[in-house]
Amino acid sequence: MAGQMRKALTYKLVLLGDAGVGKTAIAVQFVKGQFNPFLESTIGASFMNQTVTLPDETLIKFQIWDTAGQERFHSLAPMYYRGAQAAIVVYDITNRNSFEKAKEWIKELQQQGDPNVVVAFVGNKVDMPEARKIQPSEGESYASENGLFFIETSAKTAENVSELFMKIAKQLPSIQRQKDITSGPSNPGVKPGVGAPSKGKGGCCG
Amino acid sequence: MTAKKLNDSFENVETEDLQDLEGICDIKPSKPCSSLPRPKLIERPIFKKILQGQNKASFTFGALDPKDPMIGLRFDEYGFLLNHHLTKPVVRESLSVVQIREKQRKINEWRQILREWPANMGPSLVSLIEAGLPHEIRAQVWKKLTSASFPASQTHGYFDEMLSIRPRKKVVEQIDLDLPRTFPNHKIFLPELMNVCHGQDYLGQVLRAYSVHNSAVGYCQGMSYGAALLLMHFPQPEEAFRHFSFIMDGKLDRHFCHRMPGLIEDVATFAKLLEEALPKLYRHFQTEGLDCTIFLSQWWLSLFTSVPLWSTTLYAWDMLFLHGPKSLFTTALSVLSCCQDELLLLRGEGQMVPYLLNPPPEKTQPSALCHAAKLFNVDNLLARHRSAVQVRSPIRSPLSSPIKSPIRSPLRAASPRSSTKKVGRSLLDRFVDRITPRKSPRKRSLLEDEATPQIDKKKRMEGNDENVVNCIRLDVADDFKGVNGFKEFSSPARRVISFGEVDSPISPQGTELRDITRTPEIHQ
Numbered sequence: 001m002a003g004q005m006r007k008a009l010t011y012k013l014v015l016l017g018d019a020g021v022g023k024t025a026i027a028v029q030f031v032k033g034q035f036n037p038f039l040e041s042t043i044g045a046s047f048m049n050q051t052v053t054l055p056d057e058t059l060i061k062f063q064i065w066d067t068a069g070q071e072r073f074h075s076l077a078p079m080y081y082r083g084a085q086a087a088i089v090v091y092d093i094t095n096r097n098s099f100e101k102a103k104e105w106i107k108e109l110q111q112q113g114d115p116n117v118v119v120a121f122v123g124n125k126v127d128m129p130e131a132r133k134i135q136p137s138e139g140e141s142y143a144s145e146n147g148l149f150f151i152e153t154s155a156k157t158a159e160n161v162s163e164l165f166m167k168i169a170k171q172l173p174s175i176q177r178q179k180d181i182t183s184g185p186s187n188p189g190v191k192p193g194v195g196a197p198s199k200g201k202g203g204c205c206g
Numbered sequence: 207m208t209a210k211k212l213n214d215s216f217e218n219v220e221t222e223d224l225q226d227l228e229g230i231c232d233i234k235p236s237k238p239c240s241s242l243p244r245p246k247l248i249e250r251p252i253f254k255k256i257l258q259g260q261n262k263a264s265f266t267f268g269a270l271d272p273k274d275p276m277i278g279l280r281f282d283e284y285g286f287l288l289n290h291h292l293t294k295p296v297v298r299e300s301l302s303v304v305q306i307r308e309k310q311r312k313i314n315e316w317r318q319i320l321r322e323w324p325a326n327m328g329p330s331l332v333s334l335i336e337a338g339l340p341h342e343i344r345a346q347v348w349k350k351l352t353s354a355s356f357p358a359s360q361t362h363g364y365f366d367e368m369l370s371i372r373p374r375k376k377v378v379e380q381i382d383l384d385l386p387r388t389f390p391n392h393k394i395f396l397p398e399l400m401n402v403c404h405g406q407d408y409l410g411q412v413l414r415a416y417s418v419h420n421s422a423v424g425y426c427q428g429m430s431y432g433a434a435l436l437l438m439h440f441p442q443p444e445e446a447f448r449h450f451s452f453i454m455d456g457k458l459d460r461h462f463c464h465r466m467p468g469l470i471e472d473v474a475t476f477a478k479l480l481e482e483a484l485p486k487l488y489r490h491f492q493t494e495g496l497d498c499t500i501f502l503s504q505w506w507l508s509l510f511t512s513v514p515l516w517s518t519t520l521y522a523w524d525m526l527f528l529h530g531p532k533s534l535f536t537t538a539l540s541v542l543s544c545c546q547d548e549l550l551l552l553r554g555e556g557q558m559v560p561y562l563l564n565p566p567p568e569k570t571q572p573s574a575l576c577h578a579a580k581l582f583n584v585d586n587l588l589a590r591h592r593s594a595v596q597v598r599s600p601i602r603s604p605l606s607s608p609i610k611s612p613i614r615s616p617l618r619a620a621s622p623r624s625s626t627k628k629v630g631r632s633l634l635d636r637f638v639d640r641i642t643p644r645k646s647p648r649k650r651s652l653l654e655d656e657a658t659p660q661i662d663k664k665k666r667m668e669g670n671d672e673n674v675v676n677c678i679r680l681d682v683a684d685d686f687k688g689v690n691g692f693k694e695f696s697s698p699a700r701r702v703i704s705f706g707e708v709d710s711p712i713s714p715q716g717t718e719l720r721d722i723t724r725t726p727e728i729h730q
Binding site for chain 1: 380383384386387388389390397426427428430431462463464465466470497499500503504507508512555556559560563
């Protein structure tokens with residue numbers, strides 16, 4: 001109905017991963033549609049908001065917590081992932097250590113995080129295929145073993161960045177619905193999205 | 207970085223980032239790009255020239271003059287690139303002739319004070335520094351403040367010795383990762399000018415040397431910002447290193463070492479201080495479920511370099527050199543106190559965190575923080591709440607020489623003493639008389655709060671008593687306007703903290719505050 005007010009559903013999303021894998025770059029690409037090769041390192045954590053619209057017109061507002069990657073900040077991490085409904089665990093496809101570190105994050109989330117948390121396992125920097133150390137199959141098989149969804153992105157070229165968040169967004173309300181209305185229809189009518197969320201590149205739609 | 211890579215990175219800057227300048231400068235991403243002012247682009251041929259090694263001789267630090275027409279780059283007074291893709295567009299006001307004269311007079315007076323620097327800091331000198339330093343003499347004052355405290359063994363060759371020892375591989379990797387990400391918009395760290403300015407090389411040296419010097423800490427992200435700030439003032443890495451260890455050793459290093467015990471303890475202490483000093487705000491944080499760690503970890507671990515206004519950062523550092531680590535508490539409380547009214551209107555993490563991580567420049571001018579700091583007696587508060595800053599273990603030097611720094615007690619170290627050399631005193635008093643009001647509340651707070659009646663003190667701490675606040679403003683503010691206040695108003699908000707956060711309250715000019723109390727949660 002025209003003029004009907006719709007409330008955006010707010011979700012807390014946390015970005016985790018080793019230092020320098022591109023967590024901030026992914027978030028900035030998603031929120032502002034920009035890439036900056038010299039983003040300052042994140043200290044503690046930083047925070048962004050971004051709203052996306054699902055094809056079924058549902059509004060999802062992400063509160064994105066972008067955490068510091070260095071091992072040392074690990075003790076602060078629970079404060080950020082506690083209560084998060086979604087987590088993006090990022091590794092750099094050109095760096096094996098970061099892949100191992102990402103697996104540790106997954107384990108920690110499985111043990112400490114909310115059991116219903118939607119976790120995305122993300123290999124970033126696909127714009128550097130010549131330096132690739134982790135094959136997509138490796139990431140994919142780890143993700144499927146652990147019931148996560150897997151995607152490879154490039155914060156630099158924006159490849160798959162909005163898709164990543166759209167995928168998360170689509171999973172979130174269904175979880176919410178399952179939790180809230182156990183007997184209700186599960187509404188599988190969410191179609192694979194075409195529209196990217198409001199981003200700077202093309203026509204900006206607030 | 208190889209020359210090719212440099213070229214590449216430059217290409218990137220030109221073709222990709224600069225095209226989207228508006229976005230980074232813009233706080234509100236949804237705004238149509240075309241409606242925003244397009245900052246002047248960096249002139250490409252000049253960079254090309256630099257990269258090809260031409261004109262190399264003229265590209266020393268000194269030659270990077272803000273007005274050098276050859277370069278075509280414009281820097282603010284602190285050396286940050288104006289209108290760069292990493293910098294907010296800035297509206298700058300120029301100083302009037304009177305103001306320039308006033309500023310020059312202040313600098314000259316400070317030069318004389320520096321010449322006649324007293325052996326023991328008197329309260330008048332302390333209040334002078336608190337009132338604000340002219341940027342031109344800041345490094346010299348810091349030098350004076352630290353000169354007495356350096357371990358003698360650290361003076362000669364120590365830095366080189368530390369540099370000769372290779373840090374652990376992990377440390378080196380992390381440092382190398384952070385070098386190009388540390389103030390890439392400052393003239394000495396510009397990635398495009400890396401091979402002529404050496405700022406990144408020097409920064410790497412300072413951090414590697416420190417990681418060897420204080421192996422318990424090694425390197426922690428955040429330290430690079432502090433070391434970089436010092437390199438902006440002390441171009442010699444050895445000197446920057448010495449001042450860095452002055453700030454860190456036995457005091458702040460516990461904030462940065464493994465598991466960050468110092469940070470965790472100090473945040474807990476801060477919460478108690480906040481409860482006592484700004485009870486309303488404390489209750490608001492409690493109600494809204496905001497943990498102080500969220501903003502303190504960024505403010506403290508970045509050593510206040512994360513706040514948007516660079517003059518605020520420098521004020522925090524003046525206080526750090528002057529009062530030691532307890533100033534972290536004072537500055538943080540002052541910022542909260544200045545922003546209290548607006549914070550009380552914000553709801554939930556979603557509104558409060560962006561505000562706190564990016565406090566509005568117009569609220570956090572150094573003069574405002576200086577006034578606010580008078581409302582708290584952090585010494586008293588800390589004495590009542592055991593603080594982690596009081597318990598510091600001395601660091602272990604990798605060398606077995608007696609370098610092991612005689613760590614000063616941070617709280618005792620900076621406490622103003624009453625004995626001032628005669629010569630310094632008369633000069634200082636004259637100067638203080640001019641810029642300090644008679645019956646100054648500043649003096650009162652310097653001399654302890656004990657005499658103040660309990661109720662009054664409580665009111666002052668709460669910052670609710672308008673009379674007290676006004677009286678301080680009346681007394682002090684006028685003096686500041688001409689000398690420092692104006693300058694600070696004209697100083698630019700340094701950069702966008704990457705989070706161009708949809709609800710961010712700061713306008714590109716950093717001068718007006720958008721209404722963020724009504725986040726557009728409801729959409730038509």
